[in-house]
Amino acid sequence: MRIKEEFCKGCFLCVWVCPVDALDESDRRNEKGYRLPEQVGRCTGCRQCEMICPDVAIEVVEADEG
Amino acid sequence: MDVEDVLRMDRWPHILCPGCGNGTILNVLARELAERFENGDLDPDKTVLVSGIGCSSRLPGYFRLDSLHTTHGRPLAFATGLKTANPDLEVIVITGDGDAAAIGGNHLIHAARRNLDVTVICANNYIYGMTGGQVSPTTPEGDVSTTTPYGNPEPPFDLCELVMGAGAPHVERWTTAHPVQLKAAIGRALDREGFSFIDVLSQCPTNYGRRNGFRDAREMVEWLRENTSTRDEEGKIRIGILRDEEREPFHARIRKVLEKAGGDGD
Numbered sequence: 421m422r423i424k425e426e427f428c429k430g431c432f433l434c435v436w437v438c439p440v441d442a443l444d445e446s447d448r449r450n451e452k453g454y455r456l457p458e459q460v461g462r463c464t465g466c467r468q469c470e471m472i473c474p475d476v477a478i479e480v481v482e483a484d485e486g
Numbered sequence: 487m488d489v490e491d492v493l494r495m496d497r498w499p500h501i502l503c504p505g506c507g508n509g510t511i512l513n514v515l516a517r518e519l520a521e522r523f524e525n526g527d528l529d530p531d532k533t534v535l536v537s538g539i540g541c542s543s544r545l546p547g548y549f550r551l552d553s554l555h556t557t558h559g560r561p562l563a564f565a566t567g568l569k570t571a572n573p574d575l576e577v578i579v580i581t582g583d584g585d586a587a588a589i590g591g592n593h594l595i596h597a598a599r600r601n602l603d604v605t606v607i608c609a610n611n612y613i614y615g616m617t618g619g620q621v622s623p624t625t626p627e628g629d630v631s632t633t634t635p636y637g638n639p640e641p642p643f644d645l646c647e648l649v650m651g652a653g654a655p656h657v658e659r660w661t662t663a664h665p666v667q668l669k670a671a672i673g674r675a676l677d678r679e680g681f682s683f684i685d686v687l688s689q690c691p692t693n694y695g696r697r698n699g700f701r702d703a704r705e706m707v708e709w710l711r712e713n714t715s716t717r718d719e720e721g722k723i724r725i726g727i728l729r730d731e732e733r734e735p736f737h738a739r740i741r742k743v744l745e746k747a748g749g750d751g752d
Binding site for chain 2 (some may be wrong): 421426430432433468476
């Protein structure tokens with residue numbers, strides 16, 4: 421999962437929508453001061469976070485095997 | 487084609503507030519269009535976005551497509567001219583509850599009655615967000631806005647019932663808590679010939695939520711998910727496909743009139 425930190429506004433709808441709790445709030449902030457989400461668990465690739473993000477700041481990428 | 491090829495990413499981050507439902511609508515619309523441009527279902531040079539005034543009406547400016555940002559309440563009036571003069575265009579109207587149902591209410595019902603072949607995406611966030619949170623035609627009874635500080639005394643419009651009453655053949659209602667279903671609904675609306683209306687219940691955390699007991703956008707989408715149902719359930723707002731029929735669109739009827747009048751239809 422790739423979070424485009426410069427676009428994030430810290431609304432955490434991604435954390436809300438994730439059905440497997442793979443995302444959580446972090447204490448890190450971006451340049452504008454918005455708190456960022458972080459990946460904390462295994463992503464199943466449902467892409468709901470990618471679609472709900474109001475700032476189009478999440479890209480779900482397939483991990484390389486191994 | 488990637489979503490970033492459809493959007494003007496040089497304008498990012500966009501103007502919308504943190505957690506704004508319009509952003510989710512922008513996101514899913516961009517993804518649906520990117521897929522269709524990629525597989526050839528739609529031609530980007532023949533796809534036009536039309537909007538009126540309001541937060542939702544800012545969305546077309548973020549797309550790498552031809553767009554019309556028109557006067558308040560009049561996106562459907564402009565879209566009528568656009569589609570009738572050039573039926574080859576795929577016309578998508580992005581509007582809000584204030585734009586579509588208040589100042590643009592007459593354009594909405596007549597576009598539905600005529601069966602104008604456009605896709606209307608109505609970001610229904612119950613409030614005039616851009617101008618500071620005034621009551622709108624869809625603000626629920628009793629809710630607080632800057633112009634109804636003691637609670638809204640008026641019953642709200644059900645926009646889907648309104649356009650179905652006016653004859654709209656394809657009507658759906660979803661929410662920003664259902665991005666996957668919303669994307670599919672936009673796809674169906676683009677496939678249908680005729681007036682397609684999608685009422686998207688959306689959140690305005692800045693000017694509606696904070697005055698009505700919601701602490702943030704997450705609480706608002708949680709409310710939207712918990713208080714809506716795809717079945718008729720007591721106390722819940724009905725979402726899903728509310729009507730899916732076919733009827734001859736306006737531009738086809740107008741062509742017939744032109745032929746009858748002796749022209750070649752162009």
